[in-house]
Amino acid sequence: MAEGGYNATLCNVDFEDSIESHFQDTVSGGAFVNNERLVRVLVENAPGRILKLEEDGALFYRTSDGKIDQRAFGRQSHKRTCYSGDRTGGEIMATLIDLLRASNVRFIKGAAVDFLLDGNKVTGVAAFDPEGAKFFLIRSKAVILTTGGGCRIYKITTNSFQGTGDGFAIGYRAGAELIDMEFIQFHPTGMVFPDSAKGILVTEAVRAEGGILLNSLDERFMEKYAPDRMELAGRDVVSRAIYREIRAGRSTPHNGVYLSLKHLDPDFIEQRLPQTVEQFRDLSGVDITKELMEVSPTAHHIMGGLRISEKTETNLKGLFAAGEVTGGIHGANRLGGNALADLQVFGYIAGHSAAHSSFESSLGKVHDKQITQIHRAIISPLQPKQDGKRPSQIRHELEELMWANVGILRTKEKLTHALKDIQRLKSTPLEIGNHNTTFAYEQLEALQVRNMLIVSEIIIKAALFREESRGAHFREDFPETNPSWRKNIIISKEKIHTVPVVVF
Numbered sequence: 001m002a003e004g005g006y007n008a009t010l011c012n013v014d015f016e017d018s019i020e021s022h023f024q025d026t027v028s029g030g031a032f033v034n035n036e037r038l039v040r041v042l043v044e045n046a047p048g049r050i051l052k053l054e055e056d057g058a059l060f061y062r063t064s065d066g067k068i069d070q071r072a073f074g075r076q077s078h079k080r081t082c083y084s085g086d087r088t089g090g091e092i093m094a095t096l097i098d099l100l101r102a103s104n105v106r107f108i109k110g111a112a113v114d115f116l117l118d119g120n121k122v123t124g125v126a127a128f129d130p131e132g133a134k135f136f137l138i139r140s141k142a143v144i145l146t147t148g149g150g151c152r153i154y155k156i157t158t159n160s161f162q163g164t165g166d167g168f169a170i171g172y173r174a175g176a177e178l179i180d181m182e183f184i185q186f187h188p189t190g191m192v193f194p195d196s197a198k199g200i201l202v203t204e205a206v207r208a209e210g211g212i213l214l215n216s217l218d219e220r221f222m223e224k225y226a227p228d229r230m231e232l233a234g235r236d237v238v239s240r241a242i243y244r245e246i247r248a249g250r251s252t253p254h255n256g257v258y259l260s261l262k263h264l265d266p267d268f269i270e271q272r273l274p275q276t277v278e279q280f281r282d283l284s285g286v287d288i289t290k291e292l293m294e295v296s297p298t299a300h301h302i303m304g305g306l307r308i309s310e311k312t313e314t315n316l317k318g319l320f321a322a323g324e325v326t327g328g329i330h331g332a333n334r335l336g337g338n339a340l341a342d343l344q345v346f347g348y349i350a351g352h353s354a355a356h357s358s359f360e361s362s363l364g365k366v367h368d369k370q371i372t373q374i375h376r377a378i379i380s381p382l383q384p385k386q387d388g389k390r391p392s393q394i395r396h397e398l399e400e401l402m403w404a405n406v407g408i409l410r411t412k413e414k415l416t417h418a419l420k421d422i423q424r425l426k427s428t429p430l431e432i433g434n435h436n437t438t439f440a441y442e443q444l445e446a447l448q449v450r451n452m453l454i455v456s457e458i459i460i461k462a463a464l465f466r467e468e469s470r471g472a473h474f475r476e477d478f479p480e481t482n483p484s485w486r487k488n489i490i491i492s493k494e495k496i497h498t499v500p501v502v503v504f
């Protein structure tokens with residue numbers, strides 16, 4: 001789904017760019033709570049990984065002299081975002097899938113449900129295959145967790161239906177430490193109509209290519225909120241600005257603001273933003289080369305996640321993690337284009353670390369006691385029964401309450417209210433339909449909802465704990481950034497506490 005691009009200091013377009021500048025942009029964009037050692041690994045390795053992707057067949061847009069083209073993205077001092085139109089993620093995935101097909105990697109279909117544990121060591125995964133409605137176990141010497149983000153806990157989101165945050169919850173249940181879970185990125189520009197398209201991403205590339213934001217009074221309101229960077233200020237800043245314009249009643253007919261490209265040449269728009277042209281034409285009947293888009297913020301990215309080392313190790317032996325399920329790299333606010341770089345850099349490292357660790361270890365034990373426990377806690381509650389609420393009902397209530405209470409502007413009152421509601425939902429018995437063709441999918445949804453409730457609870461606890469505003473976390477009752485809060489919140493099954501920021 002990734003559209004706009006991949007950040008790497010290649011200096012193909014902007015000769016003034018440097019690794020140091022990418023580092024500084026990432027750390028200041030992250031409001032100075034990033035793990036700076038991880039950021040250093042990211043910025044130093046991002047160029048090498050994109051060049052390897054190109055060598056493996058990925059096609060990126062090019063400059064007239066045949067180098068990978070780069071454009072300016074939000075809150076960055078230089079043009080360093082490499083792209084393939086507005087379909088960058090698809091191009092990268094297609095390349096990687098081709099490589100996998102040509103390899104001897106064996107694929108096993110199913111959703112990971114929980115880790116198998118031998119003390120502090122992850123010895124495998126319990127999984128569920130909805131197609132055969134069967135549970136199975138995979139034993140392994142090393143596991144890499146790459147289940148992505150979890151913004152499906154919000155009513156309005158850019159995330160796919162799979163973005164239910166399973167990995168955060170699976171890790172948490174097994175005793176993994178999570179970092180910075182209070183930092184949720186609301187992307188400034190999501191579609192607002194029709195209802196079925198609400199939340200779908202309108203890529204930052206639109207603003208990178210010159211798109212401007214207007215309120216219903218035709219005012220370019222970013223002049224008021226971020227006069228220097230305007231529409232290309234940090235996503236946290238632009239989202240709050242849009243939210244405030246809407247709250248002040250200067251909104252569009254569908255309760256958003258306008259995003260305009262009308263001052264640009266239609267051919268240029270078609271060439272640079274083909275997917276966005278198609279998306280608006282097909283979903284809402286708007287021709288963005290001539291008409292205004294209506295947009296508003298949408299839940300996009302969880303900056304927090306499993307706490308990892310530079311080698312992607314977690315605090316659990318044998319468990320490595322990479323991508324959006326990890327935390328610490330992006331601090332309190334991720335820069336557009338840094339996630340794709342993060343996946344390539346840390347995905348590569350995770351592969352090496354896991355392979356290395358499995359050469360050195362033997363298969364761990366699988367304990368009967370744990371299997372019984374998985375049965376009792378996970379499988380038994382999924383048998384058909386008629387009392388309680390359907391998983392889809394609980395999911396719907398959760399999405400509404402997270403959007404209303406744990407969104408862009410937060411208060412202790414709203415967060416506490418949400419936490420109570422989540423506890424109520426957690427104790428609501430699940431109703432699962434009788435055996436039929438959709439039965440196994442309802443079981444799968446029940447497993448996802450169980451994870452979504454845990455992830456939401458973790459986010460709220462961390463958001464209550466951080467009594468200041470920083471990056472994407474804005475507390476109306478603590479509106480200032482407090483220098484003494486320049487620290488990370490670590491949350492695990494046992495406790496919640498703070499640790500000093502890792503500086504380079």
Ligand SMILES: Cc1cc2nc3c(=O)[nH]c(=O)nc-3n(C[C@H](O)[C@H](O)[C@H](O)COP(=O)(O)OP(=O)(O)OC[C@H]3O[C@@H](n4cnc5c(N)ncnc54)[C@H](O)[C@@H]3O)c2cc1C
Nearest residue numbers: 002003004005111112147148162166323324337338339340
């Ligand atoms: C619409 C959109 C546009 C974006 N555009 C950009 C961009 O231009 N540039 C950028 O840098 N970033 C962008 N991002 C962010 C970036 O794409 C994500 O952060 C990134 O793709 C996450 O990659 P990942 O590999 O960690 O997880 P994902 O790509 O989300 O992959 C996770 C995989 O795990 C699977 N999974 C989940 N749970 C389970 C389970 N229990 N068992 C088994 N499998 C499971 C999922 O099905 C999925 O295949 C965008 C995000 C979105 C949503």
